[in-house]
Amino acid sequence: MARRDNDIWWRIAWRNLWRNRRRTIITASALSFGFVAAVLMMALMDGMLEEVVSNGTRVITGQVQIHADDYRPDQSLHATMGGREGLDVAGLLAAAESVEGVTGAAPRLYGGGLVSSGEETVGAVLVGMDPGREEGVSRFGSAMREGRMPGPGEIAIGATMAETTGIGPGEEVVLVASAADGSTGNELYTVSGIFQLGLGGFDNSYALLDLGSLQDLMAMDRARIHEVAIAVEHTDAADEVAEGVAAAVAGVSEGLLVEPWSVFHEQLYFMISMAGAMNAMIAMLIFGMAIFGVANTMLLATFERRREFAVARAVGTSARDIGRIVVYEGLLLGLVALAAGAVLAVPVVVYFHEFPVDLSGFVGTYSVVGSAVRPVLSAEYSWDGPLVAAVALVFTGILSALFPMWRAVRVPPADALAGR
């Protein structure tokens, strides 16, 4: 037997779809709006997560970090990269920056100390850094509320610490810190600026110094740093970039550990993963509810065509081909709804991306697992959300057709022809 012309089933399904134009448009519209809602919701969620990740990693930590492999969890003063001899910092930074996707790398040294001014003394986390490099990695520079980033012999302190101690730019403070050689270092510094990151812990207890100044205070030579914070172009590519950096810096020194933010911001990563799963759940709920509505409509359409199915069966159409017609109708309905939904979704997502809705009049800035989040509804462009929603939509069409199909293939021809 010659090969059958299977286009006929698509043709019948397509024409059946438009027999009751109004019903099809209403059903497809419901699916399209479901699609737009799912895509927009996921884009807004992505926007919020991007904000959380961005603030969680771009404020201070970067998206990839390099440490000595024994630095964590104790964060010992002596656990500098390359051991007590240190390493070629410039070489390390150059190796890290040679990796594709890396946009900046900043060396850091950490220590603990006391900041004193007159009667007031507060404990502080001391961060020695390169102000020029920090601009590409952290937001310390842009968070300067007063003054500027510190140069040699200078210090910048957090806004809350400034309020507590009553210190302002231009004033002098004494810094006392444990040094690497066991001695206690103390030095006089001029306050260059006050920063405000909006994160209580940092504004309250962080003090920034020029890297060389802190190395001097802590009796460490210039080859000794605790950390290199690295900024990457795309936060979701941090894992791959970290692998690249690890390979690139392996030749600089032994015992270096390169970690992406998903490792050192474990809680943040968990929350993002949970939110991603929630996205999928909500999309499933939206389309899961749609299935019942669409199935009901298709069932009605199938019931109205019992006689036609009976005629088709009478002239020799197999049950399989009858089922095929109904499933194709569901699939085509899904594709029509998808096309309409895509046309609607693109401008909506673009609008929310270009013109984020600022809710700061209603909600203040809040902090999620240590990351400041602005109350702004902003859509993030992504292929994942629309792709998931599109697949869900097409499957909704197909799944909605399964029960009507089951009914259609079981139409008893003689009874249906007799109107029973």
Next chain:
Amino acid sequence: MQGNSESNGASGAAADYAVRTEELWKIYPQDPRPVEAVRGVDLTVASGEFVAMAGPSGSGKTTVLNLLGGLTRPTRGRVWIEGREITALGDRELAAVRMNRIGFVFQSYNLLPVLTALENAEFTLLLQGVAASERHERVRGLFKEIGLEGVEDRFPPKLSGGQQQRVAVARAVLGNPALVLADEPTANLDSVTAEALLDVMEKLNRTKGTTFVFSTHDPRVMERAGRLIRLVDGRIEGAAVESG
């Protein structure tokens, strides 16, 4: 046609008939009493016959046609089409028999409304896997013969009742079936159109040797039938009556 008492002998062994039944019963379970729609019908229709089956409403004509065409299964009894017992077949095989060996014409035309006249007529050929060019050639040839030229691309609602019924006849005969079962094909047609349709079917019977079995109330159909079967209360009444 033979009556209830005919012996079928080695039923199905020979294929000199289009359709044959043996002690055919159809009982519908219903409260308070089951309905015996067909009661022990023995029937043989030879190939090339033009047979009318008459009887009052509820006499079981449509049910017999449905049983002959494998649209419903008998409660008891057997049916052979050209020597092949169809009552023993599964759904898929039965669909294949209907596609290849049986044509149906219904009282209310029953064309598929989403297909054009040409697509409806070629539907069985399409199921049979006939190439598009051959299908179109055969449909157009038959349309010319039965006065349907020019309506190929029209959808059923744009056709008159007579045209729709002729398309249905075309669909039924184009697949070269052994048997065409027509359930009151002229019931919804005016007398002129009904005569024209009968002309068409008679011509197909004469020229192509297509076997027709009608159910009808229409005296014109009975007059033109080669043989007439009378069905009363689900049973064949008396012997066959030669007419026409």
